[in-house]
Amino acid sequence: MSKLKFFIVSDSVGETAELVAKAAASQFRQDLDTVAMKRFSHIEEKSQLAEIAWLAEQQGAIVVYTLVRSEMRASLTQCCQEHNVQCIDLLGPIMQSIDHVLDERPIEEPGLVRQLDDDYFKKIEAIEFAVKYDDGRDPRGVLNADIVLVGISRTSKTPLSQYLAHQRFKVANVPLVPEVEPPAELYSIDPNKVFGLVISPEILNSIRKERLIALGLKDDASYAKIDRIEHEINHFNKVIKKIGCTVIDVSNRAVEETANVILSQKNTYEFEKIRKDLHR
Structure with missing residues (x-):
């Protein structure tokens, strides 16, 4: 040829x-x-x-x-x-x-x-923000974020953060682990900015097994076992209840679909906020 x-x-x-x-x-x-x-x-x-x-x-x-x-x-x-x-x-x-x-x-x-314009700079700034405050590296990012994603491991927090960053939103994401106390910043911000990501134990079990195999490890580690996953989800539910934020089931959703749900919810909240301000 x-x-x-x-x-x-x-x-x-x-x-x-x-x-x-x-x-x-x-x-x-x-x-x-x-x-x-x-x-x-x-x-x-x-x-x-x-x-x-x-x-x-x-x-x-x-x-x-x-x-x-x-x-x-x-x-x-x-x-x-x-x-x-x-x-x-x-x-x-x-x-x-x-x-x-x-x-x-x-x-x-x-x-x-x-030519570089304000819109371009906002996009670059948002992408850099998402990278800097990915996976709970620095909880201070939670205070300055437009959107905060919370979830246990392998619930698409990072790819979702990057997708939203390309829409010019500053996104921080925080992993929840039962053995680690969530950052205090999560409880001090507007809960309407926070979105909890949950997934079915069976689907997460499959995802984590594939992740272990990709890393060259056995797929029977505690990380991928159903009882461990259910323990993490129970911990997630307790934290989310305390925050009082929206929960989104990402089990059968593509990243784009989850992003659309978040942006729709965010727009609804912004409109309600504007209406309240007008009636004051």
Whole structure:
């Protein structure tokens, strides 16, 4: 099977063109090891385009490009035609359509879509927060979190924290273990920020056994036994009752589904809070 080669050309990073090329290539090569991607980023000179077209001819590559300047797009198209190289312009046709609809000329300044804004910084800050306060590493994070997840081991606390962080929420998660006293911070914050994650003993038993095997250990350790799991769940129920927070059964839920439940509950609480404030 012949190898499929792409030259990704961009006046910015080139991520968009590479993703589109991979999506198209996957329809012909399910094994992406048979697909080669060479990225040419931050291309600003026409002389570079001529060299890229020549290299593409030598290697039998398809050129896929995202160039915002019309003169650069025209130049690369011409170079590829001269070298009999297939080339695909991803931005040009869309920009021309927008130009036609708005009757406005594009700015043609590379990299605008990647400019850092407040929304970007909030997302990065939330992701860093989730990492820093993962698995109860520092209980002080509970006081500054938008959302606090509480649960016993293997109830998806970490992946759920990361998913919510990508939605720009600062999330701390706290594991509950019968032998360890929960951090006092859990009892001093608004319980509407806290979400307890519970799971059926049978499903957790299976998950923990798989975890032990993945670590190269025997699956009959106390950690995976039903009686140990039930003991942990009983401890979880006592702590959650004391906190007075919402409990979500994650037994048959994907991370995205659990996140939607949390965000829906959080929105409901925020709306109720606003209504109360308006009536004061």
